[in-house]
Amino acid sequence: MGKSEAEMSSKSDKISSSAEEQTNIHLLNPDWASIQAYYGSGVPLLAPHFNSAVPGSHFPYPYVWAPSQPLIPPYGVPYTAIYSHEGVHAHPAVPLVATPLSKKAPSRSSVDMDQGVRKKFKRLDGLAVPVGNVSTEDDAGGSVYEVSQSVKHGIDGSTDGSDGNTGAFLPQRNSGSEGILSTDNDGNFHRFAGSLSEGEAYAASHKVSVNSVAPTNVAGKSVRPLNRNEEIHAACVASSTSAGSPFEVCQQDERQLKRERRKQANRESAKKSRLRKQAENEELRMRYETLNEENKALKFEISKLTEHLDKVRLENTALREKLKNKQQLELQGEMAPYKIEADLILPDSPEEVYKLNDSNSLNQNVQMECGIQENPNSETKLHQTVPYTETWLHLPLIIPQSGGHRVAAEVVKASDGIDQVVLQNGRGASARVSLHGGQVLSWKTHWGEELLFTSSKAIFKPPVAVRGGIPICFPQFGSHGTLEQHGFASNKIWIIDDNPPLLPPNDSNGKAYVDLLLKPTENDLKFWPHSFEFRLRVSLNVDGHLTLISRIRNVDGKPFSFSIAFHTYFSISDISEVRIEGLETLHYLDNLLQKERFTDQGNTLTFESEVDQVYVNSPDIVAVFDHENKRTFFIKKQGLPDVVVWNPWDKKAKALVDFGDDEYKQMLCVDGAAIEKPITLRPGEEWTGRLEISVIPST
Numbered sequence: 001m002g003k004s005e006a007e008m009s010s011k012s013d014k015i016s017s018s019a020e021e022q023t024n025i026h027l028l029n030p031d032w033a034s035i036q037a038y039y040g041s042g043v044p045l046l047a048p049h050f051n052s053a054v055p056g057s058h059f060p061y062p063y064v065w066a067p068s069q070p071l072i073p074p075y076g077v078p079y080t081a082i083y084s085h086e087g088v089h090a091h092p093a094v095p096l097v098a099t100p101l102s103k104k105a106p107s108r109s110s111v112d113m114d115q116g117v118r119k120k121f122k123r124l125d126g127l128a129v130p131v132g133n134v135s136t137e138d139d140a141g142g143s144v145y146e147v148s149q150s151v152k153h154g155i156d157g158s159t160d161g162s163d164g165n166t167g168a169f170l171p172q173r174n175s176g177s178e179g180i181l182s183t184d185n186d187g188n189f190h191r192f193a194g195s196l197s198e199g200e201a202y203a204a205s206h207k208v209s210v211n212s213v214a215p216t217n218v219a220g221k222s223v224r225p226l227n228r229n230e231e232i233h234a235a236c237v238a239s240s241t242s243a244g245s246p247f248e249v250c251q252q253d254e255r256q257l258k259r260e261r262r263k264q265a266n267r268e269s270a271k272k273s274r275l276r277k278q279a280e281n282e283e284l285r286m287r288y289e290t291l292n293e294e295n296k297a298l299k300f301e302i303s304k305l306t307e308h309l310d311k312v313r314l315e316n317t318a319l320r321e322k323l324k325n326k327q328q329l330e331l332q333g334e335m336a337p338y339k340i341e342a343d344l345i346l347p348d349s350p351e352e353v354y355k356l357n358d359s360n361s362l363n364q365n366v367q368m369e370c371g372i373q374e375n376p377n378s379e380t381k382l383h384q385t386v387p388y389t390e391t392w393l394h395l396p397l398i399i400p401q402s403g404g405h406r407v408a409a410e411v412v413k414a415s416d417g418i419d420q421v422v423l424q425n426g427r428g429a430s431a432r433v434s435l436h437g438g439q440v441l442s443w444k445t446h447w448g449e450e451l452l453f454t455s456s457k458a459i460f461k462p463p464v465a466v467r468g469g470i471p472i473c474f475p476q477f478g479s480h481g482t483l484e485q486h487g488f489a490s491n492k493i494w495i496i497d498d499n500p501p502l503l504p505p506n507d508s509n510g511k512a513y514v515d516l517l518l519k520p521t522e523n524d525l526k527f528w529p530h531s532f533e534f535r536l537r538v539s540l541n542v543d544g545h546l547t548l549i550s551r552i553r554n555v556d557g558k559p560f561s562f563s564i565a566f567h568t569y570f571s572i573s574d575i576s577e578v579r580i581e582g583l584e585t586l587h588y589l590d591n592l593l594q595k596e597r598f599t600d601q602g603n604t605l606t607f608e609s610e611v612d613q614v615y616v617n618s619p620d621i622v623a624v625f626d627h628e629n630k631r632t633f634f635i636k637k638q639g640l641p642d643v644v645v646w647n648p649w650d651k652k653a654k655a656l657v658d659f660g661d662d663e664y665k666q667m668l669c670v671d672g673a674a675i676e677k678p679i680t681l682r683p684g685e686e687w688t689g690r691l692e693i694s695v696i697p698s699t
């Protein structure tokens with residue numbers, strides 16, 4: 001070829017020369033009749049003067065304006081008959097698609113077209129590259145570019161993601177010396193050595209493009225690899241060229257290829273999205289677990305802190321009490337006669353108490369002198385519900401107490417002839433326990449305020465359990481078994497246990513207490529054939545806290561199971577004004593709905609209608625807030641996992657013979673209990689449960 005790159009560059013500069021200058025344009029030398037014969041009448045005939053001898057400035061390029069029939073020979077061999085040896089040729093595989101341009105301006109000359117394309121190239125960031133079959137004739141004639149639609153199409157495609165390095169490799173047909181031309185960004189053309197047939201040249205050129213192998217002799221800028229559209233196009237061209245299939249087939253293949261690529265891309269994108277969602281899910285799950293753990297830890301911490309707060313509050317109450325008493329004593333200018341030194345060893349058992357009593361030479365009169373008597377006001381109220389004879393029968397427990405207070409437990413006979421034990425903590429707080437059912441009937445603060453509810457219609461006649469106080473449901477709670485409602489323990493007459501097995505010193509020290517015992521009679525064994533010993537200690541401590549310790553022993557030769565509840569009737573201001581805390585989010589069995597299991601919604605428990613629920617696995621402390629009465633009850637328990645909450649509301653209240661119609665407003669039962677999982681004892685085994693109830697003033 002012998003043309004230097006510089007020469008080629010200078011030729012390219014002449015692209016803008018007028019059509020008149022470009023006399024060396026060599027267009028297709030068609031055997032147009034045969035083309036028409038082959039492709040049909042849609043292919044317009046070339047103008048007769050459209051040959052090398054006649055300037056064709058005003059004549060359309062046949063391949064530009066032709067209808068969309070392909071010029072590709074159907075059997076793969078390039079249709080060489082339509083090429084002249086020199087000149088610019090359309091790629092045989094390129095469709096001669098009618099473009100809007102072609103339709104609108106069919107009369108535009110080839111030069112106009114070239115210029116138009118060139119302008120278009122120039123818009124590509126100044127890196128316009130004339131692309132096409134190039135005939136490099138001579139310097140005088142300049143370079144002539146014949147830009148085929150396919151090339152234009154290729155360029156259009158390349159501008160999709162234009163990086164400014166628009167370029168292409170195109171075959172050159174020039175004077176029999178075959179090679180491949182490429183262009184750089186300056187519009188310089190580069191020829192690649194090689195002697196290829198037209199078909200090979202195309203295929204080779206496109207392969208080069210497809211494989212993105214840049215030629216090494218491209219001056220200045222590297223040649224951009226083809227983009228996807230170009231690739232598809234190139235593949236299509238290559239396949240149609242080699243296979244010689246019709247262009248429609250090629251177009252179909254191209255569409256198919258695109259479809260496949262799109263499908264593949266969609267699949268990949270769906271897979272990525274799946275993976276991303278999986279990762280997100282996993283992350284969320286881990287976050288949930290972490291938060292759950294944190295939540296548990298926080299709940300645990302809260303319960304510990306609440307417990308601690310309770311203790312501190314109670315200590316505070318006790319300290320204030322002490323201070324008040326001390327101030328009173330100082331005002332009186334006297335000390336109590338039985339002030340005990342700090343190293344006093346308090347008794348742990350009734351025997352020790354009796355010894356202590358003896359050694360102190362205490363007697364009934366002395367107690368009375370010391371002022372250990374019922375508050376006359378509170379007595380009045382007690383008399384209303386439980387008439388009894390004010391007779392001191394015996395003195396099971398009199399303990400001198402530090403600070404001038406003495407605790408006492410006295411047995412009195414009520415008018416129904418049944419003994420009651422009156423406990424006093426020496427500061428005015430008291431409790432009364434009936435041997436009928438071992439039932440606590442009264443619990444008062446040191447200022448004489450009754451804390452337990454007893455119905456004005458209560459029946460004090462065994463075997464009926466008294467409606468109020470703290471009946472003990474044993475060995476069955478409610479109707480959860482074959483026995484009568486709440487078992488039989490609350491109907492029986494208990495005895496004072498003079499010789500109970502020892503309890504830890506803390507359960508005795510500084511407390512007024514009584515030990516009671518229930519054993520089944522021959523008759524009881526007919527209904528519940530299990531020998532047992534039920535020991536109950538009821539104690540009142542210095543702060544007025546009431547504690548019930550139950551010990552149930554299997555003295556039978558076979559195991560037995562039981563449920564138990566301390567059915568505590570709290571006296572409240574108004575059921576609509578109180579709330580319970582500590583049962584939030586727990587599961588409960590609803591006795592009003594066939595003991596169906598529910599989960600508390602997480603709110604504090606307030607009351608608007610009848611309630612009869614067994615909260616299972618409750619925390620050790622539950623609180624009942626009564627703002628109107630300015631007090632809060634604390635229910636502290638051990639060995640009693642469940643809590644029963646009961647209020648009959650108006651209808652059921654009316655149906656109960658031993659209950660006043662409106663009394664449901666002034667009571668709320670909150671029981672420490674073991675119901676859901678009955679306790680099983682093997683022969684000789686003993687179970688212990690503790691319930692401590694306390695009250696603190698609230699603002």
Ligand SMILES: O=P(O)(O)OC[C@H]1O[C@@H](O)[C@H](O)[C@@H](O)[C@@H]1O
Nearest residue numbers: 478485486567591612613644646
């Ligand atoms: O009328 P009784 O036997 O004292 O029982 C009162 C209520 O006591 C509750 O503890 C029970 O859950 C209720 O079902 C029952 O109605």
